[in-house]
Amino acid sequence: MILVTGATGHLGSAILDFLLPQLPASQIAGLVRDEQKAAGLQAKGVQVRFGSYDDPASLGRAMSGIKKVLLIAGTDEARRVQQHQNVVEAAQRAGVHWIGYTSRTLKDRATMANQLMEGHFQTEDAIKASGLDYSLFRNVLYMDALPQFVGEQVFERGIYLPAGQGKVPFALRCEMGEAIANVLAADGPAKPVYHLTGSASYSFADVAAVLTELAGKAVPYTPAEVPAFEQGLKARGLPDVVVGRIIGFMTDIKNGQEDEVSPDLAQLLGRQPASLSEGLRTLYKL
Known part of the structure; x- marks a missing residue:
């Protein structure tokens, strides 16, 4: 029995959609916080388990009879690490055999600018210390x-x-969902770490060039300086915390934190993931 948390979110929904053709629906459960959002899962035959990352008792009930848990990262930035710890501890108590976690691929924890990402590494540490079999x-x-x-x-x-000329091997969320579903559905042992990336890295100059080609009109890329960019964001009324988060993402990209290509996604899909051109054509309906 497999439990997918965050089952009504974008990634959770994609994972479940790719799991259902591979396993009987009776072997698949989704953790749902809002009962009003459960109808879609129930219509697909997915077992609905109600629970909240903030409520350890509800997590314990949701994990009854579960052998594999996929923990999809929470969105409450202030409480996320504690919430994830609650899930890990509930899995331990329930006798879960394996836990997966949707983390982030970054090269160097010690030098990243976006400290929001530290919560992912802290969750990884908790999972590694739990004694459970796991995949990150x-x-x-x-x-x-x-x-x-x-x-x-x-x-x-x-x-x-x-972002300077920093590069990222962007990948589509739906293809990551498909890859994770393939790991969940497999009988054999899973690797402890998967790096789910595209097959090539792209800068924002590359993004601009592809959009130019697809749209048939010039889309320039101008590398901004941080002070001017920050001033522009604040002039739009964005809160300081949001401004800091955006700049942190861009700084890590500029510094090459995201520029690490792995074959794992292609291997799990059994094909090459969508290229930048293919993905942007889909996203922009061009």
């Missing part, structure tokens, strides 16, 4: 996030970001 899915930045990074008016204004 270190996911690269979703290609799906590119429209948010480059802005809604990218075809009118181009791309203006403080």
